Amino acid sequence: MATGEFELIRHYFCRGPGAFGAPLGIGDDCALVAPPTSKHLAMSMDTLVADVHFPQHADPELIGERALRVNLSDLAAMGASPLWFTLGLTIPKAESRWLEGFSKGLFNVAHEYDCALIGGDTTRGPLNICIQVHGVVSGSNALLRGNAAVGDIVFVTGTLGDGAAAVAIIKQEFEVGKSAFDYFMSRFYRPEPKVREGKLLCGIARAAIDVSDGLLADLGHICEVSGVGAVVNVEQLPISEPLQKLAEPAQSRNWALSGGDDYQLCFTVPRAKLDRLELLLHQGKLQATAIGEIVRGKGVTCLRDGEAFPVVRPGYQHFGNDRA
Numbered sequence: 001m002a003t004g005e006f007e008l009i010r011h012y013f014c015r016g017p018g019a020f021g022a023p024l025g026i027g028d029d030c031a032l033v034a035p036p037t038s039k040h041l042a043m044s045m046d047t048l049v050a051d052v053h054f055p056q057h058a059d060p061e062l063i064g065e066r067a068l069r070v071n072l073s074d075l076a077a078m079g080a081s082p083l084w085f086t087l088g089l090t091i092p093k094a095e096s097r098w099l100e101g102f103s104k105g106l107f108n109v110a111h112e113y114d115c116a117l118i119g120g121d122t123t124r125g126p127l128n129i130c131i132q133v134h135g136v137v138s139g140s141n142a143l144l145r146g147n148a149a150v151g152d153i154v155f156v157t158g159t160l161g162d163g164a165a166a167v168a169i170i171k172q173e174f175e176v177g178k179s180a181f182d183y184f185m186s187r188f189y190r191p192e193p194k195v196r197e198g199k200l201l202c203g204i205a206r207a208a209i210d211v212s213d214g215l216l217a218d219l220g221h222i223c224e225v226s227g228v229g230a231v232v233n234v235e236q237l238p239i240s241e242p243l244q245k246l247a248e249p250a251q252s253r254n255w256a257l258s259g260g261d262d263y264q265l266c267f268t269v270p271r272a273k274l275d276r277l278e279l280l281l282h283q284g285k286l287q288a289t290a291i292g293e294i295v296r297g298k299g300v301t302c303l304r305d306g307e308a309f310p311v312v313r314p315g316y317q318h319f320g321n322d323r324a
């Protein structure tokens with residue numbers, strides 16, 4: 001990019017001194033960080049491609065929010081506390097209005113979760129946002145995918161299906177009134193990474209994952225890595241009120257099972273620790289619903305009133321006309 005463009009980018013992304021443990025952030029060849037020696041560093045990277053993961057012409061502030069939120073969700077799923085992130089930003093042109101909105105959304109989330117931007121790179125090309133988040137967790141406490149055991153109860157935080165409904169609304173497959181539109185757009189662009197919940201679940205949950213690709217797919221990952229199966233009772237799936245109003249029960253159940261973009265935590269708890277979880281639920285520190293159980297075998301089976309429940313698995317939904 002031309003020098004003027006670099007200046008513009010510096011203007012929007014260089015903010016203040018280094019964060020805790022990061023004596024040197026943006027502006028040198030590398031960021032220098034000093035993670036706490038007693039913890040493990042948790043790192044995760046997600047790339048968001050325009051018209052695949054979000055509509056190209058969406059409000060840049062919302063794109064900035066979503067980009068960091070979905071990355072923080074992976075730290076949440078490990079029980080890690082966010083510290084820093086780096087940003088690889090590819091933009092068609094350095095446009096101040098877009099950069100202003102994008103950086104505003106990005107830093108809103110960075111402040112909310114106390115996660116500092118410490119470096120990155122900018123290039124010209126088709127809009128693409130790549131973020132790597134860094135956090136810390138006690139190694140022995142980290143929530144892994146591979147620890148689920150037969151007899152564990154499967155839980156999910158919050159509600160499921162809103163993300164998939166939002167995608168359908170963005171693609172104009174559903175018409176909704178303003179308040180429903182605002183609700184679902186907020187669910188899509190401003191998902192809440194369950195960082196606080198992930199930390200609370202350390203020492204209680206045996207396995208955890210964030211629901212980014214859909215409950216069946218993500219719980220399936222836990223089962224595969226743990227060498228177990230799972231049964232999900234579909235009538236126990238938590239569905240938000242706006243989604244119950246928007247769609248038929250069969251549709252909302254399918255979105256809850258197979259739609260992505262919810263960023264809730266799916267976790268398994270051994271029976272011996274259920275009382276500790278129930279205390280957190282009772283105290284209102286955590287919102288979660290029991291949806292099934294870990295069993296012997298392979299894969300995830302869905303039941304409704306004890307009978308097999310057929311699931312319609314939608315293909316991955318893209319936004320653009322050009323299916324990538």
Ligand SMILES: [Mg+2]
Binds near residue numbers: 073209212
């Ligand atoms: Mg994940």
